[in-house]
Amino acid sequence: MEKRVVFRSAWLPYALVAPQLAITFVFFFWPASQALWFSFQLQDAFGMHTQFVGLQNFGNLFKDSNYLDSFRTTAVFSVLVAGIGIALSLLLAVMADRVVRGAFAYKTLLIWPYAVAAAVAGVLYAFMFAPSIGIVSYVLKGWGVSWNWAIDGTDAMILVVMAAVWNQISYNFLFFLAGLQSIPRSLIEAAAIDGAGPGRRFWTIIFPLLSPTAFFLLVVNVVYAFFGTFGIIDATTQGGPATSTQILVYKVYHDGVKAADLGGSSAQSVILMAIVIALTVVQFRYIERKVNY
Amino acid sequence: MAGVSLRNVLKSYGELQVIHGVSMEIADGEFIVILGPSGCGKSTLLRMVAGLEVISGGEIAIGDRVVNNLEPKDRDIAMVFQNYALYPHMSVYDNMAYGLRIRGLPKSEIDARVQKAAGILELGQYLERKPRALSGGQRQRVAMGRAIVREPQVFLFDEPLSNLDAKLRVQMRGELQSLHRRLGTTSLFVTHDQVEAMTLAQRMIVMNAGRAEQIGAPLEVYAKPATTFVASFIGSPPMNLIPKDGKLLGVRPEHMEPCAASEAMLTIEVDLIEPLGADILVYGHIGDGESARVAARLHASAPAQAGKLPVRYAPQHVHWFDPATGKRIGP
Numbered sequence: 178m179e180k181r182v183v184f185r186s187a188w189l190p191y192a193l194v195a196p197q198l199a200i201t202f203v204f205f206f207w208p209a210s211q212a213l214w215f216s217f218q219l220q221d222a223f224g225m226h227t228q229f230v231g232l233q234n235f236g237n238l239f240k241d242s243n244y245l246d247s248f249r250t251t252a253v254f255s256v257l258v259a260g261i262g263i264a265l266s267l268l269l270a271v272m273a274d275r276v277v278r279g280a281f282a283y284k285t286l287l288i289w290p291y292a293v294a295a296a297v298a299g300v301l302y303a304f305m306f307a308p309s310i311g312i313v314s315y316v317l318k319g320w321g322v323s324w325n326w327a328i329d330g331t332d333a334m335i336l337v338v339m340a341a342v343w344n345q346i347s348y349n350f351l352f353f354l355a356g357l358q359s360i361p362r363s364l365i366e367a368a369a370i371d372g373a374g375p376g377r378r379f380w381t382i383i384f385p386l387l388s389p390t391a392f393f394l395l396v397v398n399v400v401y402a403f404f405g406t407f408g409i410i411d412a413t414t415q416g417g418p419a420t421s422t423q424i425l426v427y428k429v430y431h432d433g434v435k436a437a438d439l440g441g442s443s444a445q446s447v448i449l450m451a452i453v454i455a456l457t458v459v460q461f462r463y464i465e466r467k468v469n470y
Numbered sequence: 471m472a473g474v475s476l477r478n479v480l481k482s483y484g485e486l487q488v489i490h491g492v493s494m495e496i497a498d499g500e501f502i503v504i505l506g507p508s509g510c511g512k513s514t515l516l517r518m519v520a521g522l523e524v525i526s527g528g529e530i531a532i533g534d535r536v537v538n539n540l541e542p543k544d545r546d547i548a549m550v551f552q553n554y555a556l557y558p559h560m561s562v563y564d565n566m567a568y569g570l571r572i573r574g575l576p577k578s579e580i581d582a583r584v585q586k587a588a589g590i591l592e593l594g595q596y597l598e599r600k601p602r603a604l605s606g607g608q609r610q611r612v613a614m615g616r617a618i619v620r621e622p623q624v625f626l627f628d629e630p631l632s633n634l635d636a637k638l639r640v641q642m643r644g645e646l647q648s649l650h651r652r653l654g655t656t657s658l659f660v661t662h663d664q665v666e667a668m669t670l671a672q673r674m675i676v677m678n679a680g681r682a683e684q685i686g687a688p689l690e691v692y693a694k695p696a697t698t699f700v701a702s703f704i705g706s707p708p709m710n711l712i713p714k715d716g717k718l719l720g721v722r723p724e725h726m727e728p729c730a731a732s733e734a735m736l737t738i739e740v741d742l743i744e745p746l747g748a749d750i751l752v753y754g755h756i757g758d759g760e761s762a763r764v765a766a767r768l769h770a771s772a773p774a775q776a777g778k779l780p781v782r783y784a785p786q787h788v789h790w791f792d793p794a795t796g797k798r799i800g801p
């Protein structure tokens with residue numbers, strides 16, 4: 178039953194939502210519209226002259242091979258982060274769900290990484306894997322593995338993916354664990370009596386029942402990889418070496434703040450906005466239809 | 471098909487023992503009801519037969535195969551769960567075919583079996599639906615269909631009717647009986663409802679606190695309860711147990727009849743009357759200062775009113791129990 182509160186005059190409900198609206202407007206709509214406005218303009222590096230150029234910034238972007246490279250980098254990065262993150266956290270959740278003794282300790286420990294801010298996680302990984310002083314690099318060197326993210330693009334990508342996955346795994350884990358625990362035990366028992374072994378039970382019963390959760394997490398993780406990993410990248414590779422870990426959101430920052438190309442940077446952020454809006458629409462559409470059995 | 475043997479079956483969770491040695495030989499094709507209050511271990515016993523609980527001691531054999539260490543899938547049993555446990559993402563057809571596909575039956579055979587079961591259970595028009603689009607009774611039928619198609623040695627039912635409303639429960643009870651007549655598969659049926667037990671069972675086990683208090687045909691259990699627990703668990707209202715001469719006298723409420731004060735065997739101080747139409751239930755305590763509560767079921771024409779009610783009972787309807795052990799001592 179929906180409860181509706183009836184106000185006698187109109188101003189009170191507006192006044193009550195006004196703070197939220199104000200915050201939304203000042204911190205979301207206004208910057209977004211600024212970005213949209215700047216994306217149509219060309220500005221010199223010192224902000225002295227501004228010129229309206231229409232869609233020229235966008236046109237330049239899609240002719241720019243750096244930008245297209247960044248797109249590809251982002252695609253690789255987000256597929257890896259979402260894929261590995263979801264697979265790993267599903268595995269951990271399935272394991273944690275089977276643990277009886279000390280389950281609380283396991284679960285608490287698995288949730289901890291989420292309490293670490295992205296930038297701090299980045300710094301942690303940068304130190305652990307630092308080519309000259311990092312403990313992990315030292316061990317790897319002992320095994321004869323030459324691994325240096327400061328000069329090798331692939332190594333750098335591996336580093337940021339690891340840090341991003343590690344930071345996000347708790348979130349995915351919590352959702353998967355809740356999903357697993359909401360599957361009635363008798364379903365698994367019925368499948369066992371029907372003759373399905375553990376693997377078959379997982380793929381034919383458990384996984385299909387978790388698929389709404391998995392899809393939700395897929396969207397959340399892609400959004401996370403697109404935007405939430407800025408801190409990790411900035412604290413470790415800063416997009417380098419060269420541009421091998423320069424994902425779209427980092428390029429927006431780099432072009433706008435460091436290269437002072439306000440128009441191009443704004444055009445990029447408008448494209449990012451469109452992507453995130455599309456992802457959100459997909460998610461809401463799907464969840465409305467498919468979330469409950 | 472096969473019989474089931476329970477040989478001194480024990481179950482304990484660590485220190486806590488929940489089943490204290492249950493033994494029973496179940497013949498091929500028999501319908502056995504395991505009856506008891508919640509927490510008596512009846513579902514645990516069934517789940518041990520299914521292989522969902524480890525057997526802590528004793529032996530369970532299906533046919534002449536001891537199944538103690540077999541996986542559920544290797545025991546050739548099918549189980550119907552209280553909440554039906556239908557796979558929510560599969561159609562009714564796929565729910566029933568799941569176990570057959572895993573066993574690698576040819577497609578035509580699977581289809582024949584599912585169609586046959588759907589025919590028996592009148593599910594033909596629902597085969598493409600998902601479980602959520604079915605009513606409670608239909609879901610129940612799908613759960614039974616999933617058991618039937620497997621053509622197992624033994625059916626296990628874990629309170630399958632308790633989620634249905636009263637009317638549907640009566641209907642499904644009838645369908646279960648005719649299904650058993652038709653298939654003749656050995657069945658173990660767990661319930662806490664004595665009416666289900668009395669109507670469905672060929673023999674029943676009455677369990678209390680992990681022990682089998684009595685094993686026997688329903689009417690035999692009703693007529694000769696082995697313990698005070700069985701006497702008071704079966705029958706509604708339960709058997710009156712009145713302390714007398716250091717023993718417990720048991721008389722069922724329906725065996726009490728009003729009489730003249732001069733030939734009264736008991737005088738009930740009536741304080742509650744429930745007219746049910748066909749008969750009247752009167753409740754009270756015994757006149758001579760003792761506090762034992764008693765109930766009597768009287769014919770609708772009987773004069774029921776608060777106050778003293780002299781009653782008598784025929785000697786063949788008397789049961790005697792030992793108050794210390796609760797065991798029957800005669801006749």
